[in-house]
Amino acid sequence: MSLSIEKRYHQDKDLWDVKIMGEVDIYTSDKVKETLNEMIEEKKSEIQIDCKELSYIDSSGLGVLIGILKKLKEEGKNLVVLNARPNILKLLSITGLDKVFVIKENQNEG
Amino acid sequence: MKGDNMCIFKETVDFEGASQGQKYIDLSIPSNPEYVSIVRLTASVIANSIGFDFEEIEDIKVAVSEACNNVVVHSKKEENFDIRFIKENEKIGVIVKDNGNGFDLADYSSPDLKNPSDHGLGIFVIKSLMDRVEVNSSKEKGTEIKMYKNLL
Numbered sequence A: 001m002s003l004s005i006e007k008r009y010h011q012d013k014d015l016w017d018v019k020i021m022g023e024v025d026i027y028t029s030d031k032v033k034e035t036l037n038e039m040i041e042e043k044k045s046e047i048q049i050d051c052k053e054l055s056y057i058d059s060s061g062l063g064v065l066i067g068i069l070k071k072l073k074e075e076g077k078n079l080v081v082l083n084a085r086p087n088i089l090k091l092l093s094i095t096g097l098d099k100v101f102v103i104k105e106n107q108n109e110g
Numbered sequence B: 001m002k003g004d005n006m007c008i009f010k011e012t013v014d015f016e017g018a019s020q021g022q023k024y025i026d027l028s029i030p031s032n033p034e035y036v037s038i039v040r041l042t043a044s045v046i047a048n049s050i051g052f053d054f055e056e057i058e059d060i061k062v063a064v065s066e067a068c069n070n071v072v073v074h075s076k077k078e079e080n081f082d083i084r085f086i087k088e089n090e091k092i093g094v095i096v097k098d099n100g101n102g103f104d105l106a107d108y109s110s111p112d113l114k115n116p117s118d119h120g121l122g123i124f125v126i127k128s129l130m131d132r133v134e135v136n137s138s139k140e141k142g143t144e145i146k147m148y149k150n151l152l
Helices: A029-042 A059-073 A086-094 B033-050 B054-074 B122-129
Strands: A003-010 A015-024 A046-050 A054-057 A079-082 A102-104 B023-030 B080-088 B091-097 B132-138 B142-150
Touching (some): A003 A029, A015 A059, A029 A059, A059 B054, B033 B054, B033 B091, B054 B080, B054 B122, B054 B142
Parallel strands (some): A079 A102
């Protein structure tokens, strides 16, 4: 199943802007993990994930995001979830992760 | 890929829980992360044919995938595992069965939402999204997860 990731670092805001598009499942979550880990190794800054075109995520993908957030928290940084679809918001709410990540809706990409 | 045989309408699966006269579709797929999306896609088509709406189909897709993830993590990689979709008028049933080593159900109590962990969410998510869930796991027989969702 298809997955693509676009990343951009904004020096002025000290912020990673990431777009995850497609499906994040047990097969594709390794690629997400690898990409996000590379990013925070390069620069441990806040990560903003635009989920507008993320059609599917399950606990394997959420587990990756939790792992990344733990690393970000060491520096007091956040992980922001932007524009998540209703099915994904529901999953975040069920798992309580809507209280752990910063959830923002209906915003244009930065 | 060696050992990667996939078959639809396999007849030899020994499932419990599906009574005679029910319509069902069996899948047997390799216990490999790569194939979970096939089960998800199949679940989506079957749920749609029963009449579930978009939101419910998304819930079923996630629940079925979580059960498959559980198998892929816990069972023997070289073996296939079995999925049975039970199609009823107002209900979908999905049974996911492996021949793995089982897991301790006590480890799969509700997660601590205040202190999130990156594992152990799967069974909790299934129970939240489906109407009825049964999990049986033993070292001898492996794990069987049965889940049902009613059409409202």
